[in-house]
Amino acid sequence: MFRIFLAVMIPYALILSALLWRRPPVRRERKYERPASNGPLRVLVIGATGGTGREIVQQALAQGHQVTAFVRDPAKMQIEHANLRVAKGDVLDYATVESAMRGQDAVLSALGHKRFLYPNKIQSDGMRNILRAMTACEVPRLICETALGISNSIGRLGLPHTFFILPLILQFYMWDKLRQEELIRASDRDWVIVRPGVLTNGPARGQYRHGPEVGNYFWPVMISRADVADFMLKQLRDDTYLGMAPGLG
Secondary structure (H helix, E strand, O other): OHHHHHHHHHHHHHHHHHHHOOOOOOOOOOOOOOOOOOOOOEEEEEOOOOHHHHHHHHHHHHOOOEEEEEEOOHHHOOOOOOOEEEEEOOOOOHHHHHHHHOOOOEEEEOOOOOOOOOOOOHHHHHHHHHHHHHHHHOOOEEEEEOOOOOHHHOOOEOHHHHHHHHHHHHHHHHHHHHHHHHHHHHOOOEEEEEEEOEEEOOOOOOOOOEEOOOOEOOOOOEEEHHHHHHHHHHOOOOOOOOOOOOEEO
């Protein structure tokens, strides 16, 4: 029975990986001017009550930024700060996205969900609304968290993910992340896609690898959500990866 399982699973996993592969994005020059001052920015955090989103909010506030946390349930935010505004809304409801978007300098998206086992377009439809609102409100920069293991990073989450976790559990989730990335790549905003490895709840180390070659084809790479938030916030003013999708681990 196990041999039959492997005989089916391995070809399926290889075909799925081939279908999820895309050419790597190419770095491009900044199109929009950043705020002239090096001081605090006005940032909108999408997915602010998730693991990475909460870290982004906390670290952005510590850095002095004016933060708008976009959430479906404000009671889950549980952070109070003079520079924090909580905007209730749904990323699938364009009107609420545009309302929260007005007056922002940048968007940090940690949008995710746990509806793994059936097809949905929560991330891609949500990103379509985010990009539309950014254009309408003239918000220039987007930093978006996706994941290693799709597009040109296929296989870089290790053998267990490539041959078991992706084809058995995350196939619909990763398909939608790929659609999300393709929408971003086709947009005219200044953007950086951030692809972390396996996320942990550990403390920020401040030392991590980043770039297009991050990841391992044999075993998983890991990184704390706190370090992912640190890297994403650095992209607000750093143009090194503009128009690219660096991995993190």
